[in-house]
Amino acid sequence: MNHVLDRANTDVVLIVDDVPDNLSVLHDALDESGYTVLVATSGEAALQRAAQAVPDIVLLDAMMPGIDGFEVAKRLKASPATAHVPIIFMTGLTETEHLVAALDAGGVDYVTKPIKPKEVLARMGVHMQGARQARQTRNALDAFGYASITVRPSDGRLMWQTTLARDLLLAYFGTSSPETPAPILEWLRRHLPDAQRNIEPPKLTADLGSRRLTIRLHQQTGDDDWLIVMRECSDDAVIESMSLAFKLTAKEAEVLYWVVKGKINRDIGDILGSSPATVKKHMERIFVKMGVETRTAAASMAMNRIRQLHPQFEG
Incomplete structure (x- = not known):
C-alpha cells in the first residue's frame, strides 16, 4: 500500500x-x-x-x-x-x-x-x-513540541518513542532504543510508588551546555508501561518562540529576551554589540508590534508567553 x-x-x-x-x-x-x-x-x-x-x-x-x-x-x-x-x-x-x-x-x-x-x-x-x-x-504532545517515550520499569525497556525523543536521548544520554537512559530509569523506579498513588514526582532535568532537558512523568499507559514527557529549553528556543509569538525579527526577539532578563539598553547593547541608540530603536518597534507602551508591559507579556511554551524557563 x-x-x-x-x-x-x-x-x-x-x-x-x-x-x-x-x-x-x-x-x-x-x-x-x-x-x-x-x-x-x-x-x-x-x-x-x-x-x-x-x-x-x-x-x-x-x-x-x-x-x-x-x-x-x-x-x-x-x-x-x-x-x-x-x-x-x-x-x-x-x-x-x-x-x-x-x-x-x-x-x-x-x-x-x-x-x-x-x-x-x-x-x-x-x-x-x-x-x-x-x-x-x-x-x-508532539504538536506542542514535547517528546515522549514509554518505559517499562520492571525490565527497564524503552517500549516506544517519538522521533524527537530519539534525538534528545542520544544527544543528552548517548543511548538508543531499547535502552532507557540510567538516570531516567532510576528516577522512574524511585518515584513509582508515589506515581501509582497519583502523586506526580518531581521533574528530572539534564543539562547539555546551554541546553536543558526537563523530564516528567505523564501517565500510566498499560499494566506496567509509563508515558514520560520531555521538553528541551535553551536560550535559542526561547528567543525563537518570542520571534514567532510576537512577529519580531531575530534581533528584536534577542533584545526582548534580555529585557525579560532585566537588562537595561546599555547592557543589551554591550551583549549584542550594538549601540544603546540602536537598541532603543528596536525597543520602539517591539512596543508597536506587541501593542504596549512600556518595557515593563513588554517584559510581562513576553514572560507570560514564555512560561506557556517553556515552563522550566527562569527569567
Missing part, C-alpha cells in the same frame, strides 16, 4: 493469516465497520507491512509456516515503532500452553477459530479504546 493512510478518520487493522480466504467474512465486517484493512499472508510480510504503515491493531494467526505468530508478536513488541500496538491472536488451538504463549509473546487477547466477526469487533473495540487514547495523547 503506497498511499498515505488517513489516520484522522479511520483505524488501521493488520490481519495476518497464511490462508486469508478463511478470513474474507472478517475482512468484510471490518471494512463495513469503518476500519482500513491491511492483509499479510506470512510472518515476514506482516513485519514488513507493519514497518511501512504502523497499524492501530493486529489480528494475528498463531500457527503459520516460517515465522509463526508468536515470533511475529515478539518482534513487533521489541520494536519501539510498534511496541504500543495491541495484538489479538487468532487460534484454532485452545490448549492452555498456546494461550499462555500468546499472552507471553505480547498478545492482549485471543479469539478462537472459526472466527466470529461480531466477537472480534467487540474485542477490538475494548483494546482500541485504550490505544486510541494513547495515540491522541502522543499526537497532542
Whole structure:
C-alpha cells in the first residue's frame, strides 16, 4: 500500500493469516465497520507491512509456516515503532500452553477459530479504546513540541518513542532504543510508588551546555508501561518562540529576551554589540508590534508567553 493512510478518520487493522480466504467474512465486517484493512499472508510480510504503515491493531494467526505468530508478536513488541500496538491472536488451538504463549509473546487477547466477526469487533473495540487514547495523547504532545517515550520499569525497556525523543536521548544520554537512559530509569523506579498513588514526582532535568532537558512523568499507559514527557529549553528556543509569538525579527526577539532578563539598553547593547541608540530603536518597534507602551508591559507579556511554551524557563 503506497498511499498515505488517513489516520484522522479511520483505524488501521493488520490481519495476518497464511490462508486469508478463511478470513474474507472478517475482512468484510471490518471494512463495513469503518476500519482500513491491511492483509499479510506470512510472518515476514506482516513485519514488513507493519514497518511501512504502523497499524492501530493486529489480528494475528498463531500457527503459520516460517515465522509463526508468536515470533511475529515478539518482534513487533521489541520494536519501539510498534511496541504500543495491541495484538489479538487468532487460534484454532485452545490448549492452555498456546494461550499462555500468546499472552507471553505480547498478545492482549485471543479469539478462537472459526472466527466470529461480531466477537472480534467487540474485542477490538475494548483494546482500541485504550490505544486510541494513547495515540491522541502522543499526537497532542508532539504538536506542542514535547517528546515522549514509554518505559517499562520492571525490565527497564524503552517500549516506544517519538522521533524527537530519539534525538534528545542520544544527544543528552548517548543511548538508543531499547535502552532507557540510567538516570531516567532510576528516577522512574524511585518515584513509582508515589506515581501509582497519583502523586506526580518531581521533574528530572539534564543539562547539555546551554541546553536543558526537563523530564516528567505523564501517565500510566498499560499494566506496567509509563508515558514520560520531555521538553528541551535553551536560550535559542526561547528567543525563537518570542520571534514567532510576537512577529519580531531575530534581533528584536534577542533584545526582548534580555529585557525579560532585566537588562537595561546599555547592557543589551554591550551583549549584542550594538549601540544603546540602536537598541532603543528596536525597543520602539517591539512596543508597536506587541501593542504596549512600556518595557515593563513588554517584559510581562513576553514572560507570560514564555512560561506557556517553556515552563522550566527562569527569567
